[in-house]
Amino acid sequence: MWSLIRRDWQLAARRRVEALLPLVFFIVAASLFPLGVGPEPQMLRTMAPGALWVCALLASLLSLTGLYGPDFADGSLEQFLLCGQSVPGLALAKAFAHWTIFGLPLVITAPLLGVMFDVKGPELATLTLGLLLGTPVLSLLGGVGAALTLGLRSGGMLIVLLVLPLAIPVLIFGAGAVTAVSAGISPDGHLSLLGALLLMTLLGAPWATGAALRIALD
Amino acid sequence: MVTGTSTDAHTPSAATPALHTHNLGCQRGGRLLFSRLNLAVQPGQAWWVRGPNGRGKTSLLRLLAGLSRPAEGHIDRGLPLVFMGHQHALKDDMSALEALQFLTRLHSEPSEDDALLQAMTRLGVAHRRKAMVRTLSQGQRRRVALSRLALPAAPRTWILDEPFDALDDEGVATLNTLIQQHCAGGGAAVFTSHQEVHMPGMHTLWLEAAGA
Numbered sequence: 001m002w003s004l005i006r007r008d009w010q011l012a013a014r015r016r017v018e019a020l021l022p023l024v025f026f027i028v029a030a031s032l033f034p035l036g037v038g039p040e041p042q043m044l045r046t047m048a049p050g051a052l053w054v055c056a057l058l059a060s061l062l063s064l065t066g067l068y069g070p071d072f073a074d075g076s077l078e079q080f081l082l083c084g085q086s087v088p089g090l091a092l093a094k095a096f097a098h099w100t101i102f103g104l105p106l107v108i109t110a111p112l113l114g115v116m117f118d119v120k121g122p123e124l125a126t127l128t129l130g131l132l133l134g135t136p137v138l139s140l141l142g143g144v145g146a147a148l149t150l151g152l153r154s155g156g157m158l159i160v161l162l163v164l165p166l167a168i169p170v171l172i173f174g175a176g177a178v179t180a181v182s183a184g185i186s187p188d189g190h191l192s193l194l195g196a197l198l199l200m201t202l203l204g205a206p207w208a209t210g211a212a213l214r215i216a217l218d
Numbered sequence: 219m220v221t222g223t224s225t226d227a228h229t230p231s232a233a234t235p236a237l238h239t240h241n242l243g244c245q246r247g248g249r250l251l252f253s254r255l256n257l258a259v260q261p262g263q264a265w266w267v268r269g270p271n272g273r274g275k276t277s278l279l280r281l282l283a284g285l286s287r288p289a290e291g292h293i294d295r296g297l298p299l300v301f302m303g304h305q306h307a308l309k310d311d312m313s314a315l316e317a318l319q320f321l322t323r324l325h326s327e328p329s330e331d332d333a334l335l336q337a338m339t340r341l342g343v344a345h346r347r348k349a350m351v352r353t354l355s356q357g358q359r360r361r362v363a364l365s366r367l368a369l370p371a372a373p374r375t376w377i378l379d380e381p382f383d384a385l386d387d388e389g390v391a392t393l394n395t396l397i398q399q400h401c402a403g404g405g406a407a408v409f410t411s412h413q414e415v416h417m418p419g420m421h422t423l424w425l426e427a428a429g430a
Contacts, residue, residue: 003323007309014311075305078285082301083324218286 001085001093008097018066023105026059030113041118048117049127049178053171056106056131060138061163063102065156067094067146072216077150081217087210091147095139095206103135119178126181126191130174133194140205141166147212169197234296236261236375236406237282243290244277251277252425253290261297261373264397264407266415269425275410276304276379278425282408283377297375297406300325304379306363310352314343314362317351321366328369337368341392356384367396373404382411 012019033051034044071077080090110131114124145163149155177190235258243253251274259265267275280286282293283301308317315334322329338344341361346354354362360383367376376397382390390413397407398417409415 003320007312007320010316011309011311070309073305074309075303075307076309078283078301078303078305079307079321079324081285082283082299084298084326085324 001089004080004090004093005097005100008094008101012101019101020105022059022063022102023109025062026055026106027109027113029055029058031116034116044117045119045182048114048119049123049175049182052110052113052117052127053131053134053175056110056135057138057164057167057171059106060102060135061142061160061167063098064142064146064159064163067098067143068150068213069146069155072150077213078217081213087213088206091143091206091209091213092202095136095143095209098142099136099139103139107131107135123178123181126187127178129191130177130187130194133191133198134170134174137170137194137198137201138163138167140201140209143209144205144212147209147216150213150216170194173197235259235294236263236297236373237408238294238296239282239291240293241291242278242281242288242293244274244281245289246274246277250289255291257423259375259406259408261404261406262401263421264401264417264419265409265421265423266417267408267410267423267425273425275425279303279377279379279408279410295375297373299375299377300367301377302363302366302379302381304383306359308351308359308362311350313348313350314338314354314358315347318362318365321363322369325366327366327371333369334365337365338362340368340396341365342388357386357389360384361389364393364396367393367400373400373406376400376405376407376409378407378409380410380412382413382415 030052033047037043037047068077071080081087107128111124111128114127119127141163142159145159148162149158152158173190173193177187177194180187180190237257237259239255239257242255242257244251255278257265267278269275277286279301281288283299284293284295285301307321308314309320312320315331315338318334318338319329322334335344335347338347341364343358343361343365346358346362351359351362360381364381381393385393394415394417397409401407
């Protein structure tokens with residue numbers, strides 16, 4: 001499993017431009033909001049959590065076609081299923097590698113973009129913490145979507161359509177946590193729910209992904 | 219198919235077939251490719267699966283490997299498996315040695331540089347070990363993938379789909395020798411090939427019309 005994570009890091013490092021594209025999308029898409037809506041700080045502060053979360057969500061969905069697609073095409077996936085290691089474990093390793101390559105950079109960049117929206121300290125911290133809890137959920141759910149759409153011609157779009165509805169709770173609680181802080185309420189409830197979502201997907205998604213991979217290769 | 223199972227309790231590896239299919243049936247896209255296939259591959263045997271295109275050779279190998287589930291019947295596997303399909307499972311953006319090393323690590327096979335280099339030398343691709351896989355020719359990729367078979371290992375069942383594809387005469391001879399040595403060491407091999415294969419003591423399985 002560790003060797004699989006290391007391999008994915010190595011491959012990402014050799015395809016740096018491809019690995020950075022979702023992050024660039026995140027930055028560019030989030031920058032469009034102040035330009036489109038206008039520069040009033042109050043307005044920007046109000047929409048910042050939602051806008052940043054939606055952009056982060058779309059950015060992490062962008063990278064999902066690369067999660068299992070290339071391994072499926074070159075036969076690596078067959079070897080994963082036959083190597084005798086637990087398939088959910090491998091799915092978990094793939095999701096973890098995906099999160100470190102695509103999710104973590106979003107978490108790190110989000111506070112910087114938050115400043116652009118005039119978001120203040122405590123809200124920034126909550127936004128980052130929310131993303132830290134929420135982006136792994138997106139990678140795990142994305143794994144299920146990516147595995148289910150393997151071998152389909154319009155797989156890329158279908159993954160997005162499959163995963164987006166499942167990601168709605170993450171969006172609601174993630175953005176809700178930041179809104180709660182700005183309203184002077186504790187974000188603990190929202191963050192706990194995000195944590196619960198993370199635990200649930202950690203337990204469920206790798207198995208679903210494994211089953212979907214088996215079906216894709218049958 | 220004659221199974222010929224012996225009942226020598228002291229040598230279980232000789233008593234249990236490396237691969238044993240019981241009334242195996244395969245359906246693809248609503249079409250029955252074969253049914254009631256009883257094949258017993260004993261350790262030490264090499265089987266050449268033959269038949270016209272679309273008769274289910276690849277499907278049979280994927281069934282044997284456990285990648286797909288049989289429509290009917292079941293398979294007993296006495297030895298661990300090595301499966302090599304049409305694709306080589308080598309990553310374009312890794313060097314030949316790295317790609318091979320990842321595969322051997324994944325399968326908990328010997329993965330030290332020395333062992334891998336020795337195996338790659340056997341297949342004649344050691345000089346390309348640092349080249350990126352995307353710069354290798356089809357034949358060279360095949361040789362790198364086949365290097366896995368030249369690693370020292372306990373007896374296993376090799377399931378090879380068109381392993382001779384893209385290999386030149388010398389490569390074919392090397393693989394031939396590899397398979398024979400593997401079988402002599404108590405392993406077994408099941409493979410498909412469109413080219414003529416000459417191996418002493420080789421068994422042939424013809425996949426003809428459904429029900430054969």
